Amino acid sequence: MGSDSTLIDYFIQDHRDCDERWVEVERAIESGDSTAVRASWETFNREQRHHLDKEEQVMFPAFEEATGMTTGPTVVMRMEHGQMRGLLEQMESAIPGGDFQTVLDLGDTLLMLVQQHNQKEEGMLYPMANSALGADWGSLKEKIEKL
Ligand SMILES: [Fe+2]
Numbered sequence: 001m002g003s004d005s006t007l008i009d010y011f012i013q014d015h016r017d018c019d020e021r022w023v024e025v026e027r028a029i030e031s032g033d034s035t036a037v038r039a040s041w042e043t044f045n046r047e048q049r050h051h052l053d054k055e056e057q058v059m060f061p062a063f064e065e066a067t068g069m070t071t072g073p074t075v076v077m078r079m080e081h082g083q084m085r086g087l088l089e090q091m092e093s094a095i096p097g098g099d100f101q102t103v104l105d106l107g108d109t110l111l112m113l114v115q116q117h118n119q120k121e122e123g124m125l126y127p128m129a130n131s132a133l134g135a136d137w138g139s140l141k142e143k144i145e146k147l
Pocket of ligand 1 (some may be wrong): 051118
């Protein structure tokens with residue numbers, strides 16, 4: 001069984017990968033290598049947003065359709081994703097001018113938000129989604145990987 005053999009495993013691994021991409025940004029900022037900062041930032045920003053899109057565009061709609069829960073946890077998760085994107089945008093605008101301290105400070109706020117958010121997803125939403133969608137995971141994963 002690989003790390004993407006179930007919906008839960010797949011999305012938890014996605015969270016871990018995004019966390020690791022952020023650690024790479026922090027390391028690059030500490031090293032003072034602005035080329036490395038820009039490169040690691042591009043990767044982190046792209047992959048973090050890609051993760052949110054996978055949930056919002058494929059998994060959440062499938063969950064809502066399968067359970068009829070259109071006013072429940074996915075609404076809260078989407079709202080929190082919006083807060084994350086707001087922080088990513090602020091961080092993004094600090095990159096060109098080389099204001100990496102601002103990127104780190106905003107990153108601390110983002111990380112706190114992401115950790116609380118991920119705990120809710122991993123502890124509640126993913127298990128619920130796995131129950132509702134687990135049988136269709138193969139085709140759902142195909143859609144996710146086309147994004
Ligand atoms: Fe997530």
